[in-house]
Amino acid sequence: MPRITLPDNSVREFDKPVTAAEVAAxxxxxxxxxxxxxxxxxxxxxxxxxxxxxxxxxxxTAIDRKAGESTEDALFLLRHSCAHVMAExxxxxxxxxxxxYGPPLETGFYYDIAVPEGRPLSTDDFEAIExxxxxIIKEDRPFKRxxxxxxxxxxxxxxxxxxxxxxxxxxxxxAGSDELSWYATGEPGEAWEDLCKGPHVPSTGRxxxxxxxSLASSYxxxxxxxxxxxxxxxIAFADKKQLxxxxxxxxxxxxxxxxVLGKKLQLFHIxxxxxxxxxxxxxxxxxxxxxxxxxxxxxxxxxxxxxxxCPHIGKLELYKTSGHFPYYSESQFVPIMDRDFLxxxxxxxxxxxxxxxxxxxxxxxxxxLKPMNCPHHxxxxxxxxxxxxxxxxxxxxxxxxxxxxKSGELSGMxxxxxxxxxxxxxxxxxxxxxxxxxxxxxLVKMVFQxxxxxxxxxxxxxxxxxxxxxxxxSEDWDKAEKACREAAKSLGTHVTEEPGEAAFYGPKIxxxxxxxxxxxxxxxxxQVDYNLPKRFELxxxxxxxxxxRPVMIHRAPFGSMERFVGVLIEHFAGAFPTWLAPEQxxxxxxxxxxxxxxxxxxxxxRDKDIRxxxxxxxxxxQAKIKVASEMKVPYLLVVxxxxxxxxxxxxxxxxxxxxxxxxxxxxxxxxxxxxxxSRGKQTIISEHFQAVEA
RNA sequence: GCCGCCGUAGCUCAGUGGUAGAGCACACCCUUGGUAAGGGUGAGGUCAUGGGUUCAAGUCCCAUCGGCGGCUCCA
Numbered sequence: 001m002p003r004i005t006l007p008d009n010s011v012r013e014f015d016k017p018v019t020a021a022e023v024a025a026x027x028x029x030x031x032x033x034x035x036x037x038x039x040x041x042x043x044x045x046x047x048x049x050x051x052x053x054x055x056x057x058x059x060x061t062a063i064d065r066k067a068g069e070s071t072e073d074a075l076f077l078l079r080h081s082c083a084h085v086m087a088e089x090x091x092x093x094x095x096x097x098x099x100x101y102g103p104p105l106e107t108g109f110y111y112d113i114a115v116p117e118g119r120p121l122s123t124d125d126f127e128a129i130e131x132x133x134x135x136i137i138k139e140d141r142p143f144k145r146x147x148x149x150x151x152x153x154x155x156x157x158x159x160x161x162x163x164x165x166x167x168x169x170x171x172x173x174x175a176g177s178d179e180l181s182w183y184a185t186g187e188p189g190e191a192w193e194d195l196c197k198g199p200h201v202p203s204t205g206r207x208x209x210x211x212x213x214s215l216a217s218s219y220x221x222x223x224x225x226x227x228x229x230x231x232x233x234x235i236a237f238a239d240k241k242q243l244x245x246x247x248x249x250x251x252x253x254x255x256x257x258x259x260v261l262g263k264k265l266q267l268f269h270i271x272x273x274x275x276x277x278x279x280x281x282x283x284x285x286x287x288x289x290x291x292x293x294x295x296x297x298x299x300x301x302x303x304x305x306x307x308x309x310c311p312h313i314g315k316l317e318l319y320k321t322s323g324h325f326p327y328y329s330e331s332q333f334v335p336i337m338d339r340d341f342l343x344x345x346x347x348x349x350x351x352x353x354x355x356x357x358x359x360x361x362x363x364x365x366x367x368x369l370k371p372m373n374c375p376h377h378x379x380x381x382x383x384x385x386x387x388x389x390x391x392x393x394x395x396x397x398x399x400x401x402x403x404x405x406k407s408g409e410l411s412g413m414x415x416x417x418x419x420x421x422x423x424x425x426x427x428x429x430x431x432x433x434x435x436x437x438x439x440x441x442x443l444v445k446m447v448f449q450x451x452x453x454x455x456x457x458x459x460x461x462x463x464x465x466x467x468x469x470x471x472x473x474s475e476d477w478d479k480a481e482k483a484c485r486e487a488a489k490s491l492g493t494h495v496t497e498e499p500g501e502a503a504f505y506g507p508k509i510x511x512x513x514x515x516x517x518x519x520x521x522x523x524x525x526x527q528v529d530y531n532l533p534k535r536f537e538l539x540x541x542x543x544x545x546x547x548x549r550p551v552m553i554h555r556a557p558f559g560s561m562e563r564f565v566g567v568l569i570e571h572f573a574g575a576f577p578t579w580l581a582p583e584q585x586x587x588x589x590x591x592x593x594x595x596x597x598x599x600x601x602x603x604x605x606r607d608k609d610i611r612x613x614x615x616x617x618x619x620x621x622q623a624k625i626k627v628a629s630e631m632k633v634p635y636l637l638v639v640x641x642x643x644x645x646x647x648x649x650x651x652x653x654x655x656x657x658x659x660x661x662x663x664x665x666x667x668x669x670x671x672x673x674x675x676x677x678s679r680g681k682q683t684i685i686s687e688h689f690q691a692v693e694a
Numbered sequence: 695g696c697c698g699c700c701g702u703a704g705c706u707c708a709g710u711g712g713u714a715g716a717g718c719a720c721a722c723c724c725u726u727g728g729u730a731a732g733g734g735u736g737a738g739g740u741c742a743u744g745g746g747u748u749c750a751a752g753u754c755c756c757a758u759c760g761g762c763g764g765c766u767c768c769a
Binding site for chain 1: 695697705742
């Protein structure tokens with residue numbers, strides 16, 4: 001007889017097996033109505049799941065009474081169920097579709113379907129699908145589960161003939177399932193049904209609000225060589241209010257999108273005449289990039305780095321030695337062929353397809369736009385004999401690299417075909433690895449802290465033991481992986497280890513952040529590499545007068561300047577801290593009468609290297625403030641006759657919708673200077689206007 | 695690269711086969727105004743590009759280029 005323990009540790013006993021719904025009814029009629037599922041001993045279940053043993057149970061309602069919103073579990077149930085409702089609606093509207101797989105997500109749900117030939121699903125179908133879904137929800141049909149033994153279930157699926165569902169079932173069985181389950185939206189045998197392990201809400205009517213969001217394509221099993229499927233994304237909530245909130249949130253996120261802000265604030269431009277994925281840094285964006293480079297450059301000098309500069313191309317042979325060419329040839333720009341080689345090939349009667357083959361296999365004489373900076377830096381290392389006393393040698397460069405990303409992958413500044421890495425390569429002795437790794441990590445930490453990027457995760461990328469794409473000896477990999485693990489541990493943040501995420505030459509520590517639409521991007525990276533030193537036969541003379549092999553560390557705290565600035569634009573929503581802001585101060589004369597005084601204030605600012613402009617437009621002060629605010633200028637100085645008389649400026653700070661008061665010109669200039677040099681640790685507000693509420 | 699959607703003025707967008715539109719920005723004029731848009735006038739378009747259908751194409755069809763959302767990939 002089941003003893004049911006509730007989250008508050010109270011216990012209820014029953015004299016026969018009960019369902020979660022019955023437990024809820026036993027507690028109260030209101031709860032019985034509200035319950036949509038249960039967590040039984042930690043496992044999410046239907047409210048109709050029969051409980052026969054003693055268990056701990058947590059009843060799940062659409063809206064959690066304490067939190068006032070839906071829990072993750074509730075949303076999982078709602079969205080999973082809504083995916084079924086959508087699938088049923090699609091089946092009705094487009095006869096002949098085959099269902100594949102429809103899971104809930106953190107951000108909603110999707111259903112992968114195979115559409116019949118000649119009847120693609122389009123966004124124009126959304127209205128009809130949504131209408132059909134609304135009907136199904138209004139009918140408040142129960143989700144009824146039934147189970148069949150494996151053999152019987154497979155027979156049923158085979159007779160129905162959906163290869164996708166058969167595949168799903170086979171996978172479930174492989175994973176250890178001893179039965180197959182279906183959910184009918186209504187009476188099994190009569191109503192629409194779907195092979196599904198559940199769980200679901202009790203009935204369609206519990207889905208309070210939903211919306212079909214978008215259409216995309218996907219591959220079966222995520223395999224690009226397999227069937228192409230149509231993926232329909234949707235979202236569901238317990239009620240319309242939460243849906244509206246979510247949609248509003250998406251709108252807000254769109255405003256922060258670096259592509260939108262990049263245009264509005266004139267930070268960068270991508271021009272199709274130049275090429276896809278090739279970022280043009282406009283003056284405002286260039287300021288931000290420059291400031292970041294100066295910021296980290298000062299730190300690099302402290303840590304004993306040396307700047308180097310390298311050309312943007314290198315001989316193809318160089319990248320064959322490094323291994324980049326054969327490993328990644330498909331994601332590189334095609335090689336640049338030697339004129340003499342091309343002429344000789346032509347004279348020899350080489351056909352176009354033969355030439356293409358030579359190109360693809362790299363059997364040509366020519367050059368490559370560099371996909372990585374390391375080979376060049378390696379050649380600087382090996383350009384002179386090195387003693388153990390010289391190590392570590394730390395070579396840094398903001399090096400631009402080129403990668404042929406697939407066209408569908410390109411995205412603003414975040415995924416591009418040419419980007420500049422704040423790259424460095426550290427050549428050290430094995431006994432120096434740990435200390436050098438720590439130096440690299442402290443650099444990353446300092447960067448992230450200064451910029452307030454707190455929402456990131458750390459991933460240690462290890463080799464995948466089953467893959468052959470890695471080069472080098474297993475012992476070296478073990479050592480390198482150990483070094484990365486230990487260094488990452490010292491960070492004190494949450495670290496995950498992910499096999500298969502290593503570079504082909506070594507393991508790495510990656511810093512990963514999310515953009516405004518929830519996509520994750522790798523920023524900084526630190527990699528330990530035993531392999532390239534071997535490939536290039538690097539050496540140093542040890543204290544024993546013998547030749548030894550150095551170890552390399554690749555590291556890039558920002559990662560790519562393009563991606564990093566793209567992420568920063570979203571992080572700050574375009575409102576950069578004063579030290580990074582392209583325009584730090586704007587002077588706003590009240591009228592032409594104050595133009596001269598305004599110019600003198602402007603000069604005082606510029607004399608101290610403050611990036612300032614003046615708005616001499618023939619507009620009222622209200623309009624000038626509005627325009628400057630929209631451009632997210634940190635400080636606005638209103639200057640009129642009375643300010644001139646007192647030799648002061650009237651100050652507005654970004655985000656504070658008010659006149660803060662006045663300061664003497666010099667006091668303001670000094671304040672901004674210390675705000676800039678302290679990178680925001682001191683501000684005008686904190687020094688002079690503490691009382692102001694943000 | 696793949697699937698779907700999209701491409702009209704510098705920007706944001708309206709325009710369902712019959713003379714190309716709005717707001718903002720821009721130029722000029724009036725206004726000289728004290729804290730989130732004063733008023734007027736004007737200029738600005740090969741409707742992404744190339745083909746096709748049609749008496750007639752921004753609008754329908756095809757291709758190409760580019761953008762967006764995903765999938766896959768990311769040294």
